[in-house]
């Protein structure tokens with residue numbers, strides 16, 4: 001069984017939305033999936049209450065020992081994947097989630113505040129010697145802000161692809177107990193979430209995280225997107 005921890009101490013960066021989006025995308029890919037909610041805020045549990053489909057199973061964990069016990073229980077049930085959604089804090093639950101994860105995903109919005117706020121989580125992940133990747137979430141479709149954020153994150157570590165654009169489908173879907181891929185299967189939000197799942201799945205199955213390629217690509221995109229600014233044509237970038 002594979003374990004993903006969704007962690008960053010910054011609230012509102014998309015941990016719960018991406019936990020749900022990836023869990024459902026993995027299910028649609030034929031995987032048996034559960035979500036452990038290690039956040040008293042209860043975003044995933046409340047989503048589950050609105051949901052008609054009994055899957056994915058959602059378990060709540062209130063302490064580090066409970067996280068481990070729940071992982072063992074889910075593994076004994078023969079599931080393929082568990083995603084742990086953590087709170088906006090580097091607390092004992094988040095640390096336990098990270099310690100038990102094969103892959104930690106750190107969602108960040110493309111803002112300096114979000115990227116700075118990810119650093120303590122990144123340090124905890126490095127201390128525990130876990131594999132990790134950043135996920136840029138709630139992005140504009142393109143532009144310098146996005147390219148700069150991508151370059152900053154890829155200088156700190158691996159950046160997952162694609163970036164997840166800010167789209168109403170994510171919010172509307174969660175309100176109905178759905179994921180974006182169920183709400184509007186042919187929409188762009190669905191396309192991006194499925195592609196992110198493919199990227200994550202590849203890392204879990206054994207593909208090596210190609211940090212250098214991601215960094216080179218992000219730097220290239222930054223230069224391409226920001227070149228007009230340097231020539232004084234600010235405002236034509238479409239951000």
Ligand SMILES: Nc1ncnc2c1ncn2[C@@H]1O[C@H](COP(=O)(O)OP(=O)(O)O)[C@@H](O)[C@H]1O
Nearest residue numbers: 011012013014015016017138165166167170171
């Ligand atoms: N890609 C996205 N597009 C639009 N809204 C998003 C996206 N990701 C998250 N949101 C919204 O942002 C808010 C915070 O997301 P959430 O997943 O609850 O963050 P966290 O769990 O990190 O606190 C929610 O209202 C959620 O619906």
Ligand SMILES: [Mg+2]
Nearest residue numbers: 015016039043
């Ligand atoms: Mg949350």
